[in-house]
Amino acid sequence: MAGSGSNGGSAGRPRSEEAHQAILDATVELLAEVGFSALTVEGVAQRAGVGKATIYRRWPSKLPLVVEAFGGLPRLEEVDMGDVASDLKAMLRSYLQIFNTTPLATILPSLAGERAHNDALSELFDPVLKGRRRPLTVALERGVERGELPAGLDLELAADLVVGPIAVKLFFTGGKLSPRMVGPMVDMALAGLAKS
Amino acid sequence: MAGSGSNGGSAGRPRSEEAHQAILDATVELLAEVGFSALTVEGVAQRAGVGKATIYRRWPSKLPLVVEAFGGLPRLEEVDMGDVASDLKAMLRSYLQIFNTTPLATILPSLAGERAHNDALSELFDPVLKGRRRPLTVALERGVERGELPAGLDLELAADLVVGPIAVKLFFTGGKLSPRMVGPMVDMALAGLAKS
DNA sequence: ACATTACGATACTATACGTTCCGTTATTGA
DNA sequence: TCAATAACGGAACGTATAGTATCGTAATGT
Known part of the structure; x- marks a missing residue:
C-alpha cells in the first residue's frame, strides 16, 4: 500500500x-x-x-x-492526413471526444472565467493555453504550405474562427458537444457563410 | 439626500x-x-x-x-444597413466598443465560467445569454432573405462562427478586443479560409 | 406630533478555511 | 534486528467571514 x-x-x-x-x-x-x-x-x-x-x-x-x-488532462493531438480539412476534422473530433469523457468541458470554462480577474492564475495559464492552441496553427500553416490556404492568411484569426463555435457552445449555450458537429463546422469555416 | x-x-x-x-x-x-x-x-x-x-x-x-x-449592462443592438456584411460589422464594432468601456469583458467570462458548475445560475442565465444572441441570428436571417446567404444555412452554427473569434480571445488569449479586428473577422467568416 | 418604515452601523453566531501538531507507519542503514 | 528518519491520516487550533438580528437615527404620511 x-x-x-x-x-x-x-x-x-x-x-x-x-x-x-x-x-x-x-x-x-x-x-x-x-x-x-x-x-x-x-x-x-x-x-x-x-x-x-x-x-x-x-x-x-x-x-x-x-x-x-x-496539466495532466489530455490535449489536442496533431494529425497529418494530407489535407487541411481532414486534419482539422480529425483533430477536433478526437478533442470533442475528450470533452465527453473527461471533466475538461467543465474545468476549462471555470479556469477561463477565473483568469479574467485573477492575475496570478492568468500568468500561469496563458502560456499553457497558448501551447494548447499550437497543433491547430501548425495544421493551418501546413495548409498554407500545401497551397490549400492563401499565403497571407492570419493564422491566429483563422484558428480562432475554426474553434470559435466550440468555444461559444462551451461557454454560452452549454450544449452537447458531439463530434458529429465537427464536419459542418470545419466545412463552414473553410468555405465561409456567403453564397459561392 | x-x-x-x-x-x-x-x-x-x-x-x-x-x-x-x-x-x-x-x-x-x-x-x-x-x-x-x-x-x-x-x-x-x-x-x-x-x-x-x-x-x-x-x-x-x-x-x-x-x-x-x-441585466443593466448594455447588449448587442440590431442594425440594418442593407447588407449582411455591413450589418454584422456595425453590430460587432459597437459591441466591442462596449467591451472597452464597461466591465462586461471581465464579467461575462466570470459568469460563463460559473455557469458550468452552478445549476441555479445556469438556469437563470441561459435564457438571458440566448436572448443576447438574438440580434445576430436576426441579421443572418435577413441575409438569407436577401439572398446573400444560402437558403439552408444553419443559423445557430453561423452565429457561432461569426462571434467565435471574439469568444476565443475573450476567454483564452485574453487579448485586446479592438473594434478594428471586426472587419477581417467578419470578412473571413463570410468568405471562409480556403482559397477561392 | 405621532406612527411607520428605511437607513447605516454594529454586535452576534455559526461555519469553514488554512495551518500546525500528534501518534502511527513505512523505509533505510548500521 | 533495531534505532533513526520522514511521511502518513486525523484532529485540534486560531482566524476570518458569511448571514442574521438589533440599535439609534432619518424621513415620510396621517
Whole structure:
C-alpha cells in the first residue's frame, strides 16, 4: 500500500505516489464540480482520503496544485492526413471526444472565467493555453504550405474562427458537444457563410 | 439626500433609489474585480456605502442581485444597413466598443465560467445569454432573405462562427478586443479560409 | 406630533478555511 | 534486528467571514 519512489538515498518513509495521484485526481474532480474559487485544500484532502498536511507537504497553495492537475488532462493531438480539412476534422473530433469523457468541458470554462480577474492564475495559464492552441496553427500553416490556404492568411484569426463555435457552445449555450458537429463546422469555416 | 419613490401610499420612509442604484453599480464593479463566487454581500455593502440590511431588504441572496445587476449592462443592438456584411460589422464594432468601456469583458467570462458548475445560475442565465444572441441570428436571417446567404444555412452554427473569434480571445488569449479586428473577422467568416 | 418604515452601523453566531501538531507507519542503514 | 528518519491520516487550533438580528437615527404620511 506504500509508495515506491527512491528517496535519493535518504532515510525515512518515502512519499506515497498513490497519495500524490489521488490528490491530483481529486483536484480534477472538484475543479469540475465546484470550480476553481470554491475548491479548497480541505475538500481535496477529504476526497483523496488524505491528510491536509500531505498536500501542503507537496504544494504550497492551491494554485500550483490546480496547475499541475490541469496539466495532466489530455490535449489536442496533431494529425497529418494530407489535407487541411481532414486534419482539422480529425483533430477536433478526437478533442470533442475528450470533452465527453473527461471533466475538461467543465474545468476549462471555470479556469477561463477565473483568469479574467485573477492575475496570478492568468500568468500561469496563458502560456499553457497558448501551447494548447499550437497543433491547430501548425495544421493551418501546413495548409498554407500545401497551397490549400492563401499565403497571407492570419493564422491566429483563422484558428480562432475554426474553434470559435466550440468555444461559444462551451461557454454560452452549454450544449452537447458531439463530434458529429465537427464536419459542418470545419466545412463552414473553410468555405465561409456567403453564397459561392 | 433622500429617495423620491412613491411607496404606493403606505406610510414610512421610502426606499432610497440612490441606494438601490449604488448597490447595483457596486455589484457590477465587484463582479469585474473579484468574480461571481468571491463576490460577497458584505463587500457590495461596503462599496456602495450601504448597510447590509439595505441589500437583504431588497434581494434575498446574491444570485438575483447579480442577475439584476448584469441585466443593466448594455447588449448587442440590431442594425440594418442593407447588407449582411455591413450589418454584422456595425453590430460587432459597437459591441466591442462596449467591451472597452464597461466591465462586461471581465464579467461575462466570470459568469460563463460559473455557469458550468452552478445549476441555479445556469438556469437563470441561459435564457438571458440566448436572448443576447438574438440580434445576430436576426441579421443572418435577413441575409438569407436577401439572398446573400444560402437558403439552408444553419443559423445557430453561423452565429457561432461569426462571434467565435471574439469568444476565443475573450476567454483564452485574453487579448485586446479592438473594434478594428471586426472587419477581417467578419470578412473571413463570410468568405471562409480556403482559397477561392 | 405621532406612527411607520428605511437607513447605516454594529454586535452576534455559526461555519469553514488554512495551518500546525500528534501518534502511527513505512523505509533505510548500521 | 533495531534505532533513526520522514511521511502518513486525523484532529485540534486560531482566524476570518458569511448571514442574521438589533440599535439609534432619518424621513415620510396621517
